[in-house]
Amino acid sequence: MxxxxxxxxxxxxxxxxxxxxxxxxxxxxxxxxxxxxxxxxxxxxxxxxxxxxxxxxxxxxxxxxxxxxxxxxxxxxxxxxxxxxxxxxxxxxxxxxxxxxxxxxAGPAPTEPKRPTPSAPATPVPAPEPASAMVVDRPLRSGQQVYARGRDLVVLAAVNPGAEVIADGHVHVYAPLRGRALAGARGDATARIFTLSLQAELVSIAGVYQTAEHGWPDTVHGRATQVRLVSEAGADKLLFEPLN
Missing domain, CATH: 3.30.70.260 (ACT domain)
Structure with missing residues (x-):
């Protein structure tokens, strides 16, 4: 299919x-x-x-x-x-x-109510500190799964076939990516996947995915690659770009 x-x-x-x-x-x-x-x-x-x-x-x-x-x-x-x-x-x-x-x-999707314009400048509220990335420094074997909830995931070793790496933010694999990688797992369409060697079984960003069944573009297969989500003609698609 x-x-x-x-x-x-x-x-x-x-x-x-x-x-x-x-x-x-x-x-x-x-x-x-x-x-x-x-x-x-x-x-x-x-x-x-x-x-x-x-x-x-x-x-x-x-x-x-x-x-x-x-x-x-x-x-x-x-x-x-x-x-x-x-x-x-x-x-x-x-x-x-x-x-x-x-x-x-549930009826129609609700819309955000308009906020009234304040009569005086509001006191700036400091932005919350972002969660630090989860770092994995060991190879992941078939059947192993790592999930970085609410943050990025950094993997310093190979993600082998049958292994799965998941993050709510970005996924960085500084080694061959041969398993599955899911970034933006809870809907963050700005998340990206980075790897030093794209050989994945599946990559997904914010629920939009592509599998190795269809082959990876020749320009990125086995090479350092970033994957990001773009919209074209009203449809979301994954864009594969070489990093070198």
Whole structure:
């Protein structure tokens, strides 16, 4: 199945709610399940029971799911630690099937209220100190996973096939990256991945991912590379750039 970075079936991103939003699109529940397995299959409980609203604004109105598909979808979301509480912009059979599982209509996405202009200059509030990066100085073997919550991750040795490195911020691998690397794991689209040798099985930024199945560009394969997220024609895609 084609899992190119520019046409993902699900994007999990922060919202103005105090919860995540999982936007489903494409019209095929199997595709959503495949991507959840591809990204988080080795990480049960990754989201630590965080509430999520299903955003169905991008789901085709003619693509009704079956009850078994909805059941499988909700179980897959819970497996990775998401707790579906509601939905929005659902049509067709979606509302009936989701309500059967206890989800409610969350209504339209809220907008940020305008803040009144203060009559006097506000006292500057110092910015919080950023969390220091997590540093790993040993090779990571198949089956090992490292997650830098709320900060960057710096790996000073090889990430071997079957290993996984995850960070809410940037991922730096100062060695060959042969396993999986996920930056911006909680939706930071400005996060980047850096490695001295790109040979990865999968790279992902803010939920947009690409696998080695499609091959890496010749300009970066096996070379020092940075990976970042860009938007083109309304679609997010990963950009691979050589560093030397």
């Amino acid at each position: 084609n899992s190119s970075a520019s046409s993902t079936a699900i994007d999990i991103r922060p919202t103005t709610w105090a919860m995540l939003s999982a936007r489903l699109r494409g019209g095929y529940v199997d595709a959503v399940l495949h991507e959840l397995q591809q990204r988080y299959g080795d990480s049960p409980g990754f989201f630590e029971n965080e509430p999520v609203v299903l955003d169905l604004s991008g789901w085709p109105t003619v693509a009704d799911p079956t009850p078994l598909e909805v059941d499988a979808l909700l179980r897959a979301l819970r497996h990775v630690g998401l707790q579906p509480l509601g939905y929005r912009d659902a049509s067709g059979q979606w509302p009936t099937l989701l309500q059967h599982h206890g989800l409610c209509d």
